[in-house]
Amino acid sequence: MATGLRKKVRRLYEQYIGLAQIAGEPYATHVPVLVGVAAACKPKLLIEYGSGTFSTLCFLDDVAFPSLQKVESYENNREWLEQIQKKIPQNALVNLHFVEGEMYHAVEGANTTNASMIFIDDSPSAEARVPTVKEVARCCGTEPVVVLHDYNLWRLRLAARKFDNRISFDAFNPQCCAMWHGHPERKSIFKKVNRIIHQHAGHIALTNVREWKKVFSNELAL
Numbered sequence: 001m002a003t004g005l006r007k008k009v010r011r012l013y014e015q016y017i018g019l020a021q022i023a024g025e026p027y028a029t030h031v032p033v034l035v036g037v038a039a040a041c042k043p044k045l046l047i048e049y050g051s052g053t054f055s056t057l058c059f060l061d062d063v064a065f066p067s068l069q070k071v072e073s074y075e076n077n078r079e080w081l082e083q084i085q086k087k088i089p090q091n092a093l094v095n096l097h098f099v100e101g102e103m104y105h106a107v108e109g110a111n112t113t114n115a116s117m118i119f120i121d122d123s124p125s126a127e128a129r130v131p132t133v134k135e136v137a138r139c140c141g142t143e144p145v146v147v148l149h150d151y152n153l154w155r156l157r158l159a160a161r162k163f164d165n166r167i168s169f170d171a172f173n174p175q176c177c178a179m180w181h182g183h184p185e186r187k188s189i190f191k192k193v194n195r196i197i198h199q200h201a202g203h204i205a206l207t208n209v210r211e212w213k214k215v216f217s218n219e220l221a222l
Contacts, residue, residue: 019152020173028054028206029172030149034119035064035209036193037178039216040186041145042067043116049103049132050122051075051084054207056094064209072115074099074106076122104131113141121149130159137162142182145190151177169194171201192220 023029031054038046044067048055051073058064059071075081076099088094099106103122112118118136123129133156136146150156151168152175160166163179167190178190196219204211 013154014152017152017157017168017175018170019175020171023172023174023206025054025206026174027052029174030055030119030121030147030176031058031206031209032171032197032200032204032212033147033169033176033178033193034058034117035212036197036216036220037145037147037190038065038067038117039213039220040189040193041116044069045072045111045115046070046117046119047072047074047110047112047115047144048119048121049074049106049136050120051081051096052121053084053087055119055121056084056096057087058207058209059094060088060092061209064213068093070095072110073097074103074110074122076101076103076106102128102131104135107132107135107139110139112136112139113143115140115144118144118146119149120146126150126153126155130155133159134162137179137181140181142180144180145186146179148177148179149174151175167191167194169197171197172206189220196220 046068056073059068071094073094074097078098081096081098085096120132122132160177160179164181167178169176200215
C-alpha cells in the first residue's frame with residue numbers, strides 16, 4: 001500500500017514539474033543550457049562544482065564559449081579528477097582543484113562574487129549536493145548566474161529557493177535551473193533560452209555545443 005502511494009505521489013510530482021522522458025544522455029542535458037546561458041551572459045570567470053566530460057571539457061571550446069577567460073573547477077572525487085585532468089591540454093583555461101571532503105566546504109573560498117557563471121553538478125546524490133546549493137546562494141552575491149543540474153529532484157528544488165530568482169529548463173530530463181539574486185530583468189532572456197531549447201530539442205544532439213551556439217547566436221539577437 002505504501003509503495004503504491006509513493007508511486008502515485010511521484011507520478012503527480014513529475015506531471016506537476018513537466019518532467020519529460022529521461023534523455024538518452026542524461027549526464028549531458030545541461031549542455032544546451034550552459035551554452036544558452038553563456039550566450040546571454042558572456043561570462044569571463046566560470047566556477048563549477050563537480051567536473052565532467054560534458055561540462056569541463058566543453059568549456060574548452062572557444063567557439064561555444066568565446067568569452068571565457070578562466071574556469072575554476074572543483075572536484076572531490078580524486079580518481080575522477082585525474083581522469084578529467086588527463087583530457088585537458090596544457091595551458092588550458094581550466095584550473096582543476098581537488099576538494100577534501102564535502103563539496104560545500106570549497107564554496108566560501110572560491111571567489112564566487114566575481115564569477116559570471118557558476119555550474120553545480122557535484123556529488124553522487126541530491127542530498128549531498130543540497131549543501132553546495134545553499135552555500136553558493138549564501139556566498140555568491142548578485143553577479144553570477146548559477147546553473148543547477150538535476151533540478152527535477154525535489155531536494156534540489158527546495159534548496160534552489162534560497163535564490164531570489166529561478167528559471168527552469170524543462171525540455172530534457174534531468175532538468176536544469178538558472179538561479180540568481182537580484183536582476184529581475186534576467187528572467188525574460190532565460191525564458192527565451194528555454195523556448196529555444198524546446199524548439200530545437202529534437203533536431204540538435206545534446207552534446208553538439210557548436211550547433212547550439214549557432215542557434216542561440218541567431219535567435220537571441222543579443
